Every structure is written in structure tokens, then in C-alpha cells.
Amino acid sequence: MELLQISKKELLEFVGTLVSGPLDVFGVVAHDGRFAYDKLDSAANLRLDFDETLYSPKQYLFPPKDPVLSYTPGDAASCAPVYAEKDQAIIGVHPGDMAAIAMLDKAFTENKIDAHYCTRREKTTLVGIYPTKPGKYRFTSSMIKPEEPYLAADAFLIDMGDDSYTIEIVTDRGKEFFSASAAKPATADGKAKAEKMKTAVKDTVTLKIKREDLPPFLDGKERHPVWETRGAKCFSCGSCVTVCPTCYCFDMLDELDLSFDYGLRFRTWDACVLEPFAVCAGGHNFRTKAADRIRHRLYRKQKYLLEKLGLAGCVGCGRCKTACVPDIAFPPDIDDDLLRKEAHHV
Amino acid sequence: MCEGCGCHEHESIYMPEPLTVVQTHPMTERDRFFEFKLNGKDLGHKPGQFAEISIPGIGEAPISVSSSPTKKGSFEMVIRKVGKVTAAFHDLKPGDTLGVRGPFGTHFPMDEFKGKDLLFFGAGIGLVPLRSAINYALDNRSDYGKIFLLCGFTDISQRLFIDEMESWKKNPSLEFLETIDRGSPQWKGNTGVITTLIPKIKDRLSPRNTKAFIVGPPVMYKFVILELRNMGFRDADVIVSLERRMKCGVGKCGHCQIDGVYVCQEGPVFTLDGIAHLVEAL
Amino acid sequence: MKPKVAFFDFACCEGCQLQVANLEEDILGLVNLVDVVEFREVLTGSAPEYDVSFIEGSITRPEDEARLRDIRSRSKVLVSYGACAATGGVNKIKNLWGNIDKVKKEVYDKDAAMPHLETYPTKAVHEVVKVDYFVHGCPITRSEFLKVVKALVFGTTPDIPQYPVCVECKMLGNECMYDKGGVCLGPVTRAGCNAICPSNNVSCEGCRGAVPNPNNNAMHEVLAKYKLSVDDIKRQFTMYALDPEVGK
Structure with a gap:
């Protein structure tokens, strides 16, 4: 991997030129004392020293309401696919969120290829950043392997603790992206230090079970009392899912323009914890109880997606812990309950 | 990931x-039969598959295909009016067009079952997808042993394919029995749930050489399965078709999952x- | 032929019909789709029958019931729109007093016995006649109103969200009101408003009524955790008749 170095000032200047160019540039900005991704209108707003953002960057690859077809209402022959058109870059993606994007890539390309996702993805440059501060509830290193973020990233930034970043160039796209910047080849000393700086900030939370042991750990715990206990407090509000960087379940929705001349079919975010999620034609709900729905969510996070895609459905960002008002959604807490109650049973 | 892979193409x-409506007629108050045709080609489905x-x-x-792939030039569906989309289908007239994606999902592996006896349980609207396998077997009659077809409906007003059931009843190459859960004065046939038909054919079944098919409302499966297991059927010889909310049909949207299994794919x-x-x- | 549409109001502030009258550029699109035959605040005129009637306001007097039944009998489709019509809204606060004479005395004092001030416990529209569709909110959300109109004109049924406000709030990228130290009824309130209040830093007060199976026990627990007194919780849940059990 090619390593470059760039001063913080030079990086900001570079982002400044990007922002004034044709590219849509997204990055992290301060937001009411917290941090959030937003479209950058000035490089000065970009923050790379954030602990954790309110929401993940998945919204730029898998928007909450994304048109997939346009049509004349009632005329099936008029249907035409709608694809993203703008090039974009996302600057400042933590390794966990980057691994989540790698998982989304897999989900939308395995078996049947989703050209809507791929078109937008193809137009996206992803620049990661290793965290400079611990996240309040982060346990990413329990959930992802160090190489997985590199399945998605075009480049990674490493804050060197002085006034510079080291840039790991991962793909040709990443190389091309930074070619217009003032970045220079990294020195041998810089390379050694960068490797150390990548792991300088430790996780706040450690999962007691290894990632590969999670699927067998969860086997047979489908009827464990923890689901009822936590389900009793669940609002079925979908917050744990909306903030999750890997959740990608969706619904389809048709909308007409008031003129009735044209309409769009949208793909909209959905959530398995919402009550109507598993309702079938005829009204039968295959997951009536909140307990069943939160179990399904946790199994998807820690077992099903790992088995299906080989990548974790939870990347340990801790956002669900913050987002869940009754605080029942955090996977490490649920695993602890499962462990504790198990010991108790024996 | 996407560099040069061309996946966006x-x-x-x-x-x-x-898709064009060839003909349509009501079957019950809420179920309507449709014959559809694509522009100059077949849907290319296998028995038991569905389409969006x-x-x-x-x-x-998502709607099950009801006709056998042996029927060429058009295909058939029965659509129950249960929501806004299906209600709109009920307003379609011959010549109207709509859209189709598919076929999707796994099928009844009829080729693997050659030489076997077949035992079909079709309850209510479950008869609709099952009919594609039944007619496939009847169109390839010499490939299979004995065929038993047991149908059940909640009451006389819910019976589907009445003419076709009459022809199955008269067809000497299969044994057809029908029951309705709640009898009525006009009904002279069997009453009771579908499992009450089993004793009537039990002595002619060879559980080790029979493939049993079950399609019906969610509540029915465990009762039929219990009876089959008691008779000595192995789970590998029992085939079910399960209804879930298959929104995208292509294994992405997540609605149809049973545990981690995407019903629209597996x-x-x-x-x-x-x-x-x-x-x-179940 | 364009469907004949009428707007009627009962006990309310008429703010919802104002939302319709204020559709701005969309009002032209709307009148291209439908023929508005009766709308007291906007035009004069009436019609013997309606394809769609929009009912605003609560039913609070015997003569309201008779008028509403008459409208229903002349309407193919009836839509209850706005919180007062759809749930009873703030008008239902008086029902919590138990005794209607006490209410009249409190509000009208010495005039309480005057015949034109006769009133009885508030009813939502669907508690008197069959309602085909609802548009929730105090006031209604214009985009949702248009969605319902478009669906009805196109001959289909509108999708009204069955999930809580949190879904829309999170999709907009808002910071949770609880995170900011506030309280909010978003977790038990039906979405469709595009989370307009929390998006503007105001807590959800439940004006759209409850989701189909609200977890009210958990909501009470959460509010208590955030140091709300029993009376405050009761006030939160009764302002828009969100939980009819609270206050009984």
C-alpha cells in the first residue's frame, strides 16, 4: 500500500478546492455539541477529530427515500429505471462504518446485483479516518477484522498526533483523488509511526464473546427470557435500525405527482423492529411481539448477516445505545444478559 | 469494490x-382468476414459483403462479383482494396492462419426484400455487405413481376452481377428496378440517414412497405435519410452501425472512x- | 369527470382547512384533480352529493350528530381530518372532568345555562359515523393531505403510517429530544408529520394520536425516568387524547 503524508493545513486546502468543484463532498461537522455527517459547503467545517456521529454515512449510498423507477401512472410499459447521477466523496469514515459499507457492498451485489446501489457506489470516493477519540460505546475491534474496512475504502487518513496526516492509498481511485493534493510520499519513520497511531485510540467497550463464536453462542437462545424482558420496554420505533450503519432492509413505495403525468417508485428505509414489518397480504403478522422483533434484529446483527455475507451485521459503533430511549438495544448489553441468565440457569 | 467490475451496468x-390481461373472472367474493400473457414469450416459471x-x-x-409450466402462451394467477394493490388488480379488464417481475423463488422439484406417489394438501388459497404442481403431474402422468389430492375450504363460499375440482373428481388417474370446515344445507360432501380426510385414504398410502405437499393458511401446517409424521413420513419427503411478505423478490429488502432465511430466495x-x-x- | 369534494367543519379552530387553503402552488394542482363544491372558508355554494367529504372538528352537541349523519348519507367517501375530528384532540380534555356541568360552569360561568351553549362529552367523527380514511395532526400536514387526495382520485387507498414519529425523525437526521435532555412523545405517536416538531427543536406532543399498539407502559417509565411527575405525565398523554386510559 502506498503511503503519503500531508499537513493538516494542506488537507484543508485540498478539501476546499473539492468543495468548490463539481463533486458533492460529505464530511463530519459539529452539530449541537455532537457530530453529524453533512454536505460540506466549506472545508473549515470539516471535523476529523469526532468521537462518533449521530448517524452513519450509509445515507449517502443507500438514501432513506431513493427513486428506483419513473413511470406514467398506470402504464407498465412506461417504467424506466432511475439511477444516481452525481459524483460524490465522503471524507472521514471510521473503520467500523467503512466495514459496514463493505457489508452493504456485499449485500447489494451478492446473488442478484442491485444496479441502483452500484451506480451510486461507483460514483463515490470513500476516505476513511482512524479515530482520534474513543467513542462513548465503541466496540468495533470486537466486531470487525482490521482488513475489512479496506474492502470498501479508497484511502484512509491517520492523524499523526502532530500537524499532519498519513494517507494510506488503497485503490486507484484513491490515488487519483489525492493526486491533486499537496501530499508527498511518507518517510520510513512516518510509516512506522502511522501503523502505531492506527491503534492508539482504544475501544471503550469489549465484547465478551469473539465474533466467530457469536453465531453458535446465539443458537438455541431464541426463546430466552431476555427477549420478553427487553421487548416489554421496546417502542418498536426503529431508532436502533435507522442509526445502524449496516441495516439495509427497505420497503417500496409508489408516489404520484399532483399532475398525474408521472410517478416514482421509491425504495424507502424500513426496519424489522417496526410492528408492520412482517405483515403479509391478508394481515397475518409473522412477528407480532416486540420480543420476536428485537430478537430478530439482534440475530441479524450478530449471526444471520455474518453467516450470509461473511461480514458482520454489527460493526460496534454504539449508535444504537445512544439512540434507544429505553436503552434496550445495545448488543453487548444483550449478550451480557444472555451470558448472565445462562449462568443463572445452570 | 466497484472499480471496473461493471456491476452498475x-x-x-x-x-x-x-403484462396483458387475457381474461379474468371472479372465483369467490374476494378471489379473482386471471389469465395473463407476456409479449410473445412464456413467463418461464416452474411449479410453485411466484412473480411480483x-x-x-x-x-x-407477490403473487403465486397457479398454472403449470406445461401450459404455454399464457399463465394463470388467482388474486385475493387483501390490500390496496390487490384491490386495484381486481379492477383490471381483459386487454389492460400491468407490470411483472420474476419468476422468483424455489419450485416444487417435480423432476426429482419421478416414480413417487404424490399426496397434495391444498387448503384455501394454498390450492392456487399447488395447482401448478398438480397440473404438472397430471400433464406428465406416467412419471408418477398414485396421486392423492386433498382440498379444504373454510365454507362453501370459499371454494376455488370449482369446475376443475369437478374434473379432478371424475379423473380416474387421481384420488380427489374435498372438505369444508363449516357445512351448510347445500353442501353434501365432507365436512371438517383437512386432516379429517386422511383416514379415508390412509390404507392406500405408502409413506416411504410418497412425497407430500402442504400449502395452506399458517395455522394448518403443524396439524397436517403431525399426522404425516405419525404415519411414518420422513421430513425429507414433506414439501411445504410458506407465505411471507416478499416485497422485493430478489433477496434484498428483508421482509420475507424466516430467521436468517430469505423466503424469496431459499x-x-x-x-x-x-x-x-x-x-x-411454522 | 372530476370527483366532487366538500369540506365541513365542526368544533375546531378551522386551522386544518386553513392548511388546505394555504397549499400555495399545489392548490392549482389540487383543483385540477377535484371539483371543490363546498368549502365555507374559501367559496360559496353547495351540492346535493359528494364523492369525498373532508370532516374537520369534533362532535360536541346533539345537532352536530344530525348534521354529520346527513353529510355521511350524501358522501361516497368520508375522510376525518385533523386531530379534533380524527381523535377528538384537545376537545377531549373536557371529557376528563367527568361532569359536563362542571365544565360549562368553568368555561361560561354565569352564562352556562344559555341554550346555545349546550354541549356534551366530545366525540371524534368515527365515534358517530363510519370514517373511510383519516388524516391526522394538529394541524394536518399538507403533504399528507395531498397524498390522501391523490390516492383517492387515482382510485386507490392512501398509506397512513403505522409506525412512530421516531422513524421519520431519525430519517431526517435529527438529534433525539431525549439526547438533548428533553422529553418527547414521538415513540408512541403515529408518524406522517415528517417529525415537524422535533425537527424544529420542539418535543412531540402526540397530536397525531397513538400508533396502533403504543407501548404506553414503557412511555410512562421513560417519562418518570426523565423526572416527570405523575401529573405531568398525565398532562402529556391527555392533551391530544393520546392515551384514553390515562386520566380515567
């Missing part, structure tokens, strides 16, 4: 093809031994 998996049918501006719904047709470990299946 694939056709949209959400893009429907135009849509009207642009209203929405899309189902809707399953062998019982393939789903025994799933807590949400």
Missing part, C-alpha cells in the same frame, strides 16, 4: 415487464427437514 432488478405483479402508481405484490418451497431448525418457520 446490470439491468435494474426492480424493473417490471409489461404491479401497477405503476399503486404498487407491487423458498417459498421448502422440504420440512430443511426448515426444522428455524424457530419462525
Whole structure:
């Protein structure tokens, strides 16, 4: 991997030129004392020293309401696919969120290829950043392997603790992206230090079970009392899912323009914890109880997606812990309950 | 991931093809029969598969194909009016167009069952997808041993394919029995749930050489399965088709999952031994 | 032929019909789709029958019931729109007093016995006649109103969200009101408003009524955790008749 170095000032200047160019540039900005991704209108707003953002960057690859077809209402022959058109870059993606994007890539390309996702993805440059501060509830290193973020990233930034970043160039796209910047080849000393700086900030939370042991750990715990206990407090509000960087379940929705001349079919975010999620034609709900729905969510996070895609459905960002008002959604807490109650049973 | 892989050049998996209504007639108050045709080709389905049918501006719904692939030039569906999309289908007239994607999902592996006896349980609207396998077997009659067809409906007003059931009843190459849960003065046939038909054919069944098919409302499966297991059927010889909310049909949207299994990909047709470990299946 | 549409109001502030009258550029699109035959605040005129009637306001007097039944009998489709019509809204606060004479005395004092001030416990529209569709909110959300109109004109049924406000709030990228130290009824309130209040830093007060199966026990627990007194919780849940059990 090619390593470059760039001063913080030079990086900001570079982002400044990007922002004034044709590219849509997204990055992290301060937001009411917290941090959030937003479209950058000035490089000065970009923050790379954030602990954790309110929401993940998945919204730029898998928007909450994304048109997939346009049509004349009632005329099936008029249907035409709608694809993203703008090039974009996302600057400042933590390794966990980057691994989540790698998982989304897999989900939308395995078996049947989703050209809507791929078109937008193809137009996206992803620049990661290793965290400079611990996240309040982060346990990413329990959930992802160090190489997985590199399945998605075009480049990674490493804050060197002085006034510079080291840039790991991962793909040709990443190389091309930074070619217009003032970045220079990294020195041998810089390379050694960068490797150390990548792991300088430790996780706040450690999962007691290894990632590969999670699927067998969860086997047979489908009827464990923890689901009822936590389900009793669940609002079925979908917050744990909306903030999750890997959740990608969706619904389809048709909308007409008031003129009735044209309409769009949208793909909209959905959530398995919402009550109507598993309702079938005829009204039968295959997951009536909140307990069943939160179990399904946790199994998807820690077992099903790992088995299906080989990548974790939870990347340990801790956002669900913050987002869940009754605080029942955090996977490490649920695993602890499962462990504790198990010991108790024996 | 996407550099030069060309994956964005694939056709949209959400893009429907135009479909034309050939004919349609009501079967019950809420079920309507449709014959559809594609522009100059067959749907290319196998028995038990489904397709996503849509009207642009209203929405899309997964519907089972009811005709056997042996029927060429057109295919058939029975659509129950259960929501806004299916209600809109009921307003369609011959010559109207709509959209179709598919066929999707697994099928009844009829070729693998050659030489076997076949035992079909079709309850209510479950008869609709099952009919594709029944007619496939009847169109390839010499490939199979004995055929038993047991149908059940909640009451006389819910009976589907009345003329076809009459022809099955008269057809000497299969044994057909029908029951309704709640009898009425006009009904002279069997009454009771579908499992009450089993004793009437039991002495002629060879559980070790028979493939049993079950399609019906969610509540029915465990009762039929219990009876079959008691008779000595192995789970590998019991085939079920399970209904779930298959919104996208292409294994992405997540609605149809049973545990971690996407029904639109690994189902809707399953062998019982393939789903025994799933807590949400039955 | 364009469907004949009429707007009627009962006990309310008429703020919802104002939302319709204020559709701005969309009003032209709307009148291209439908023929508005009766709308007291906007035009004069009436019609013997309606394809769609929109009913605003609560039913609070015997003569309201008779008028509403008459409208229903002349309407193919009836839509209850706005919180007062759809749930009873703030008008239902008086029902919590138990005794209607006490209410009249409190509000009208010495005039309480005057015949034109006769009133009885508030009813939502669907508690008197069959309602085909609802548009929730105090006031209604214009985009949702248009969605319902478009669906009805196109001959289909509108999708009204069955999930809580949190879904829309999170999709907009808002910071949770609880995170900011506030309280909010978003978790038990039906979405469709595009989370307009929390998006503007105001807590959800439940004006759209409850989701189909609200977890009210958990909501009470959460509010208590955030140091709300029993009376405050009761006030939160009764302002828009969100939980009819609270206050009984």
C-alpha cells in the first residue's frame, strides 16, 4: 500500500478546492455539541477529530427515500429505471462504518446485483479516518477484522498526533483523488509511526464473546427470557435500525405527482423492529411481539448477516445505545444478559 | 469494490415487464382468476414459483403462479383482494396492462419426484400455487405413481376452481377428496378440517414412497405435519410452501425472512427437514 | 369527470382547512384533480352529493350528530381530518372532568345555562359515523393531505403510517429530544408529520394520536425516568387524547 503524508493545513486546502468543484463532498461537522455527517459547503467545517456521529454515512449510498423507477401512472410499459447521477466523496469514515459499507457492498451485489446501489457506489470516493477519540460505546475491534474496512475504502487518513496526516492509498481511485493534493510520499519513520497511531485510540467497550463464536453462542437462545424482558420496554420505533450503519432492509413505495403525468417508485428505509414489518397480504403478522422483533434484529446483527455475507451485521459503533430511549438495544448489553441468565440457569 | 467490475451496468432488478390481461373472472367474493400473457414469450416459471405483479402508481405484490409450466402462451394467477394493490388488480379488464417481475423463488422439484406417489394438501388459497404442481403431474402422468389430492375450504363460499375440482373428481388417474370446515344445507360432501380426510385414504398410502405437499393458511401446517409424521413420513419427503411478505423478490429488502432465511430466495418451497431448525418457520 | 369534494367543519379552530387553503402552488394542482363544491372558508355554494367529504372538528352537541349523519348519507367517501375530528384532540380534555356541568360552569360561568351553549362529552367523527380514511395532526400536514387526495382520485387507498414519529425523525437526521435532555412523545405517536416538531427543536406532543399498539407502559417509565411527575405525565398523554386510559 502506498503511503503519503500531508499537513493538516494542506488537507484543508485540498478539501476546499473539492468543495468548490463539481463533486458533492460529505464530511463530519459539529452539530449541537455532537457530530453529524453533512454536505460540506466549506472545508473549515470539516471535523476529523469526532468521537462518533449521530448517524452513519450509509445515507449517502443507500438514501432513506431513493427513486428506483419513473413511470406514467398506470402504464407498465412506461417504467424506466432511475439511477444516481452525481459524483460524490465522503471524507472521514471510521473503520467500523467503512466495514459496514463493505457489508452493504456485499449485500447489494451478492446473488442478484442491485444496479441502483452500484451506480451510486461507483460514483463515490470513500476516505476513511482512524479515530482520534474513543467513542462513548465503541466496540468495533470486537466486531470487525482490521482488513475489512479496506474492502470498501479508497484511502484512509491517520492523524499523526502532530500537524499532519498519513494517507494510506488503497485503490486507484484513491490515488487519483489525492493526486491533486499537496501530499508527498511518507518517510520510513512516518510509516512506522502511522501503523502505531492506527491503534492508539482504544475501544471503550469489549465484547465478551469473539465474533466467530457469536453465531453458535446465539443458537438455541431464541426463546430466552431476555427477549420478553427487553421487548416489554421496546417502542418498536426503529431508532436502533435507522442509526445502524449496516441495516439495509427497505420497503417500496409508489408516489404520484399532483399532475398525474408521472410517478416514482421509491425504495424507502424500513426496519424489522417496526410492528408492520412482517405483515403479509391478508394481515397475518409473522412477528407480532416486540420480543420476536428485537430478537430478530439482534440475530441479524450478530449471526444471520455474518453467516450470509461473511461480514458482520454489527460493526460496534454504539449508535444504537445512544439512540434507544429505553436503552434496550445495545448488543453487548444483550449478550451480557444472555451470558448472565445462562449462568443463572445452570 | 466497484472499480471496473461493471456491476452498475446490470439491468435494474426492480424493473417490471409489461403484462396483458387475457381474461379474468371472479372465483369467490374476494378471489379473482386471471389469465395473463407476456409479449410473445412464456413467463418461464416452474411449479410453485411466484412473480411480483404491479401497477405503476399503486404498487407491487407477490403473487403465486397457479398454472403449470406445461401450459404455454399464457399463465394463470388467482388474486385475493387483501390490500390496496390487490384491490386495484381486481379492477383490471381483459386487454389492460400491468407490470411483472420474476419468476422468483424455489419450485416444487417435480423432476426429482419421478416414480413417487404424490399426496397434495391444498387448503384455501394454498390450492392456487399447488395447482401448478398438480397440473404438472397430471400433464406428465406416467412419471408418477398414485396421486392423492386433498382440498379444504373454510365454507362453501370459499371454494376455488370449482369446475376443475369437478374434473379432478371424475379423473380416474387421481384420488380427489374435498372438505369444508363449516357445512351448510347445500353442501353434501365432507365436512371438517383437512386432516379429517386422511383416514379415508390412509390404507392406500405408502409413506416411504410418497412425497407430500402442504400449502395452506399458517395455522394448518403443524396439524397436517403431525399426522404425516405419525404415519411414518420422513421430513425429507414433506414439501411445504410458506407465505411471507416478499416485497422485493430478489433477496434484498428483508421482509420475507424466516430467521436468517430469505423466503424469496431459499423458498417459498421448502422440504420440512430443511426448515426444522428455524424457530419462525411454522 | 372530476370527483366532487366538500369540506365541513365542526368544533375546531378551522386551522386544518386553513392548511388546505394555504397549499400555495399545489392548490392549482389540487383543483385540477377535484371539483371543490363546498368549502365555507374559501367559496360559496353547495351540492346535493359528494364523492369525498373532508370532516374537520369534533362532535360536541346533539345537532352536530344530525348534521354529520346527513353529510355521511350524501358522501361516497368520508375522510376525518385533523386531530379534533380524527381523535377528538384537545376537545377531549373536557371529557376528563367527568361532569359536563362542571365544565360549562368553568368555561361560561354565569352564562352556562344559555341554550346555545349546550354541549356534551366530545366525540371524534368515527365515534358517530363510519370514517373511510383519516388524516391526522394538529394541524394536518399538507403533504399528507395531498397524498390522501391523490390516492383517492387515482382510485386507490392512501398509506397512513403505522409506525412512530421516531422513524421519520431519525430519517431526517435529527438529534433525539431525549439526547438533548428533553422529553418527547414521538415513540408512541403515529408518524406522517415528517417529525415537524422535533425537527424544529420542539418535543412531540402526540397530536397525531397513538400508533396502533403504543407501548404506553414503557412511555410512562421513560417519562418518570426523565423526572416527570405523575401529573405531568398525565398532562402529556391527555392533551391530544393520546392515551384514553390515562386520566380515567
